[in-house]
Amino acid sequence: SAVISQKPSRDICQRGTSLTIQCQVDSQVTMMFWYRQQPGQSLTLIATANQGSEATYESGFVIDKFPISRPNLTFSTLTVSNMSPEDSSIYLCSVGTGRAGELFFGEGSRLTVL
């Protein structure tokens, strides 16, 4: 299994500001993903964080709004830019170990935008 640490665990932000969420894994992993979970909803994939290259974004998500970095095989960041109340969600980092397609999730970062 993989141990995933996310920071911050929660934050309250003002409209128009940006917040960067960090994801640290205890081992090198091939695949890292960022998900959003809006209140009462299931998870939606934002993007796949690619090591050493630009992230691959899903439909409805763009790099200007959700810039992602992945400098190495154990670390990634997601920035939520120019926030609005609609961005209030839980943001989850996830990693794939490649073994039987297993996917592990961090504890999530709960973001509230006022």
Place this chain on the structure above:
Amino acid sequence: KNQVEQSPQSLIILEGKNCTLQCNYTVSPFSNLRWYKQDTGRGPVSLTIMTFSENTKSNGRYTATLDADTKQSSLHITASQLSDSASYICVVSAANAGNMLTFGGGTRLMVKP
């Protein structure tokens, strides 16, 4: 369009009782199906992962079944405990480039004493 539908949306049971959660999917081509448990305020934790050839898989008091012909899965919880109160999410992986995952909406289970 790939879809995963879960039922019921929410469920309340008494401690010690059994319950069954349902998952129907239209994901094609099918690769595997996973059940996750998500406690409130926590990230999802994997319970089981099943491939095409597996009909039943158990993890303690959790037993998942898969019928690939009818594209249905169930998660049976035996002798429920208060700690089983959580959301249970069914996730189906497609056997295509990128192994795209489709998430169900989840079933919110509450176990009452």
